Amino acid sequence: MAERSFEVSRLPGFATVAIAVFVLLYLPILTLVVFSFNSGPSIAVWQGWSLHWYTDAWNNEAVKGATIRSLIIATAASAVATSVATMAALGTTRRAAFGGQTFIYVVINQPLMVPEIVTAVALLILFGVVKQATGYQGLGYLILAHAAFCTPFAYLPIRARLEGMDLSLETAACDLYANPWQTFRHVTLPLLAPGIAAGAMLAFVISLDDVVITEFVKSGGQDTLPTYMLGQMRRAITPEVNAISTALLGLTVVLLTLFFILTRKKN
Numbered sequence: 001m002a003e004r005s006f007e008v009s010r011l012p013g014f015a016t017v018a019i020a021v022f023v024l025l026y027l028p029i030l031t032l033v034v035f036s037f038n039s040g041p042s043i044a045v046w047q048g049w050s051l052h053w054y055t056d057a058w059n060n061e062a063v064k065g066a067t068i069r070s071l072i073i074a075t076a077a078s079a080v081a082t083s084v085a086t087m088a089a090l091g092t093t094r095r096a097a098f099g100g101q102t103f104i105y106v107v108i109n110q111p112l113m114v115p116e117i118v119t120a121v122a123l124l125i126l127f128g129v130v131k132q133a134t135g136y137q138g139l140g141y142l143i144l145a146h147a148a149f150c151t152p153f154a155y156l157p158i159r160a161r162l163e164g165m166d167l168s169l170e171t172a173a174c175d176l177y178a179n180p181w182q183t184f185r186h187v188t189l190p191l192l193a194p195g196i197a198a199g200a201m202l203a204f205v206i207s208l209d210d211v212v213i214t215e216f217v218k219s220g221g222q223d224t225l226p227t228y229m230l231g232q233m234r235r236a237i238t239p240e241v242n243a244i245s246t247a248l249l250g251l252t253v254v255l256l257t258l259f260f261i262l263t264r265k266k267n
Contacts, residue, residue, distance in 0.1 A: 029249065032242050032245055032246065032249075033242075033246050033249070035239055035242050036053060036054070036239055036242035036243040036245070036246040037049050037050060037051065037053075037239075038050065038053070038239045038242075039052070040239075041238050041239070042239075043237055043238070043239055043241075043242060053238070053239040053240045053242065053243040054243045054247075056240050056243075057240050057243045057244050057247070060240070062223075062228065063225070063228065063244060065223075066223050066224055066225045066227075066228040067225050069139070069222065069223070069224055069225075070208055070224040070225040070226070071208075072139065073139060073142050073143055073146055073207060073224060074146070074204045074207040074208040075204065076143045076147075077142075077143050077144075077146035077147040077150055077203065077204075077207040078147075078150060078154070078200050078201075078203035078204040078207055079200070080143065080144075080147035081146075081147045081148075081150040081151040081153070081154045081199075081203040081207075082154045082158075082196060082199050082200040082203055084147070084151050084154075085151050085152075085154035085155035085158050085199055085203075086154075086158055086192070086196055086199075088108055088151075088155055089155055089158040089159040089162050090162070090188075092104060092105065092108075092159065093159060093162040093163055094162065094170075094188075108151070108152055108155055109152045109155070109156075110152070111148065111149050111151070111152050112152045112153075116149070116212045116213060117212055119148075119149060119213060120212050120213045120215070120216035120217070121216065123141075123145045123148070123213060123216065123217050124216040124217060127141045127145070127217055137219045139222065141217050141218075141219075142214060142217055142218055142222065142224075145213050145214075145217045146206075146207040146210060146213065146214075147207075149206070149207075149210065149213055150202075150203035150206050150207050151203075153199070153202045153203050153206050154199035154200060154202060154203040155199065156199070157195050157198040157199045157202065157259075158192065158195045158196055158198075158199045160195065161191075161192055161194065161195025161196075161198075162192060162195065165188075165191050165192070169187050169191070170183050170187050170188055173186065173187045194262045195262075197258075197262055198258075198259045198262040201255045201256075201258055201259045201262075202256075202259055204255060205252050205255050205256060205259075208225075208226075208248070208251070208252070209226060209248075209252065210224075210226065211226045211227060211230060214226065214227050215227055215230070225244065225248065226248075229241055229244055229245065
């Protein structure tokens with residue numbers, strides 16, 4: 001009689017635990033989305049359906065300013081992070097193994113392993129010194145801080161894409177007298193494009209949602225959408241915050257869906 005392979009899904013109580021986990025994860029989010037359509041000012045008492053909190057958020061100048069600022073920072077930070085991550089991925093995959101390679105992986109992925117609050121405090125100290133020396137108080141600090149934090153998130157899908165690419169195509173290009181730049185431009189880059197796009201979208205989402213680093217690094221008047229919402233939570237809470245959260249959730253879901261489509265393996 002053939003021995004049956006071990007499957008976690010066959011363990012007693014697996015279905016119960018899985019359902020409980022999904023309920024605990026998604027019920028609060030579903031509740032937030034539903035109450036964003038509440039006609040009353042309460043976030044806990046249902047008073048009927050309405051879209052007026054979305055209208056209020058759309059007409060709120062503070063929300064508009066924070067949203068535009070968030071999009072600027074996330075776009076610039078993801079561009080910087082993706083560029084650095086692409087170069088790092090090429091440097092660590094398109095060459096023979098070398099001494100210290102593991103250490104380089106650790107350095108690149110360091111923001112993923114260190115608690116975010118530690119990174120935030122370190123950046124606060126560093127940028128505090130720079131601000132005193134230069135007097136510059138612009139968004140550049142937030143862009144650099146987000147780029148540093150997002151680089152490993154962009155690096156992982158780009159590196160995974162490179163490791164799954166066949167080297168024979170690049171070798172063939174070299175055999176046909178293409179120089180390294182021509183090989184990269186006409187062979188490597190087109191094949192790597194889905195990984196770069198996935199890394200950029202993931203970095204964009206991480207930057208757009210970041211609160212801790214932004215709260216420590218930002219100067220006065222530089223609230224992003226998440227920090228603006230955090231500030232509102234300290235005051236009177238209305239379903240307007242739910243509406244903003246739902247819109248942000250929708251954007252994140254769209255981007256993560258595109259990320260999944262670009263990174264999934266084809267049979």
